[in-house]
Amino acid sequence: MMRTLATVAAGAALAGFAGAAQAQTFPTTPPSTGPAPRIDLPDAVRRTLPNGLKVVYIAQRELPVVSAVMVTRGAGTGDEPAAEAGLASFTASMLDEGAGGKNALQLADALDLLGASLSTSAGVDAAQANLYVLKQNFPAALRLMADVVTRPDFPEREVDRLRQERLTQLARAKDEATTIANYAFSSLVYGAGHPYGRYPTVATTQGLNRAAVAAFHARGYRPENSTLILVGDVNPAQMNPLIDAAFGSWRAQGTGPSLTATPPTPTVARTTLYLIDKPGAAQSEIRIGHPGVARNTPDYYALLVMNTLLGASFTSRLNTNLRETHGWAYGASSSYQMLRGAGPFTARAGVQTNATDSSVVEFFKELNRIRTEDVTEAELDKARRYVALRLPDQLETTQDIAAQYGSLETYGINPSFLETYVERVMAVTAADLRRVANQYVRPGQSVVVVVGDRSKVEAGLRAANVANVEVRDVSEFVK
Template sequence: MRTPRLTAAAVAIVALLPAVSNAQGTATPASTVPPTLSAPTPLKLPTMVERTLPNGLRLVIVEQHELPVVDAQLVIRTGSEADPTTKAGLATLTANMLDEGAGSRDALGLAEAIGYLAIRLNTFSGLENSSIALHGTRATLDSAMSLMADVVLRPTFPEKEFTRLKSERLTVLLQEQDRGPAMADRAFAALVFGESHPYGRSTSGARETVEQIGLDDVTQFWRTYYRPNNATLVLVGDLTVREAESLAASAFGGWERATVPPVTYAKAQPAGPTAIRIIDKPKAAQSSFRIGSIGVPRSTIDYYPLMVMNTALGGSFTSRLNNTLREVKGYTYGAGSGFSMRREAGPFTARAEVVSAKTDSALIEFMNELKGMQKPLPAEELAKVKRYLRLGYADGFESTSDIASQVASLVPTGLPLSTLGSFDAGIAKVTAADVQRVARRYLDPSKMQIIIAGDRASIEPALKATKIAPVDVRDMRGRPVIVP
């Protein structure tokens, strides 16, 4: 093997690097020495002003005059949690239909107008909210907001586009049946929350539920929940508060308010003792792990300790899970964990895609790391995690769209705007005792659902041999499968 040689240019560059002395007193290029991080400083957030239009539409306005751009995000406080059980997927189909024709324009006309104005206009629906997001320049803002208002207030819901989108949705659902990660995600939600709970179903629905959805259902969902008194409009960018109010009133002032029915459902019950559920994907080269349980709502008083605890466990590249399963063992390209904090308690999930031959070994490491979090976090690790969170928080506020998204994220949970400014102090106060307390309360290895989508024939015997928990076989909806 030939020894690589430095080119003349590379030698010159290295020669120009300043040198520092290492512990032995010899000179070392500065590029090999990690930079010294400055102490975290609290993020100074821009002023957020709230207003309410006569029809009940709440406004949150943030002036940012550095660039001539504006982001608008309209958040409807209802998502797929309002889907009828037999028509799961309705909220997302409704959001998808909004920009397929609105006002005097058909789908192609909308696309042409969006291109002409050089804006972005996206529609979306999740579990607890639906949203329409706009990004554009100050110069075309009046026209852009008028177009956005057409999409929200005057969608035409053309039959042809509905048929196409529904067909595309059914195709995607069919494709998911051959994708291990998607199989594991669906089974995990169903097994942790139960299929009758909104959190136990996919926002995309299932084949039999999507087939039941008609265009009248879409129209009725929009008519029922897309109301100003069920919405918040976030405006961030190069405009004053007075200009923002005038713009919102012009675009949405004629939107009629109406009584919006509350969305109610029974509280999810814990699934019980730890169990291993195999979702069979014959001849799969990898196993998709989803391990977890019911977690906490976003309003929990333990939010900051949980952020610190989870970052140490699986919330960053240098976390324990990723370091063990990727860097040390080489079982996966990446492993992590997180709490999905919603209006109600969402799931805690630890996850990874693992090479099939190491499924049992990976499970042992997962459980070891979960158990390890029950012990006090070393002072050095605690300090590193807190610094990582505090220094990284500002990344979420770099642009007008970032700020709009941060504000919009508070809408479904009903948290006050002041929540965004309390992060640094909240993280700074977390102690090792706090981390251990929440780990013991919310990470109980004896009450975890372990879902593994993979080749049952090759992984089942080894999983049983671990004796970690009973093993059975389920389908991707979490339902029992009778096997020979």
């Protein structure tokens, strides 16, 4: 067989590369991390309209764009009536389905012509509307945002369509182990009477109608509980008249208290394992945890570093144990959802069915080890730097900065938080980690949820003797 000159040359090049690779000594240690950067954002300029709407301007003039976030406390899922679970997120989803006399398609077309993006959502403690647009198109886009937030039409046809979509999602959820585990965990940790323990059901979703949505909007969307954050090429002197024109006529329509009270924190007396049978499940979903802490905890920084070491990074103890050492899961993690009240601490993973009992045992091994075993200085420094070095990535764009300020406004955190964040993270000590781990990780007072094939996992879970085992049915949590 004849070979071309190009083939011969290519072969010689590859042989030469291989020889060079064998001769060269490749690095065997990873590069060291540099010092944590200082965060230095421009001072925010604050204004308040006569109706109580607060406006925050943060100048970032590198690009001619504006990111706007409207945060409305009192309109989150934690504020919805107990019998109407799902109403807050449904209302937020309906805001851009028709507003100010424009239907959903007309709104979308108007935004497209401006090159703008607008989205709405509801978290636990607040609802949000997010706008991103070129500065030259900001006035027109701002008027559309004002229509969506303050003058939604809630067309009957769109209410019916969205309600049917959600009923379809609930029907699918009966076959989704992840959803079953999440619903069961929330319900068992907090109870159905607590806002953090509720979730949408077929019955509550069927009750979502135009009257309920309009009433929740009137009650929850109020200017005095709202903050508009503007980041980018912004000028308060030029823009405040535009904002006054767009939002100045907004008035509270509902009666009663403007904000719901912070819910009390329940307690878990002793650890119980709840096995939820899902015959034929491909794997087992595990959730372990209990009520955690509120966002305003003074232990915020120590908890971030401790949980990074436990389960919030790829090299964390939980992930290293279940994924890297044993190969039972694609990933294992832990988190604190810090809310206005004490949100949950959750350790989680989806694991191989035949390793369900062993995985639960290893979870508890790590939950106890973080409380009893001192961290090394190398581990501590790595975790601190991981937390500190992530902040610049979370402030990379105008949208990122607006989102960060939106969270600070929601929980009443002073904006100086961003400027002192790195310093306070790097000041966390090993003693701090031991203290918060013992206070806020409670393996002896936890809810354990396992969603899996009972016929394959029950015997092993009972033999593991981690906790008393109770068997529950899927229909208790997805209904």
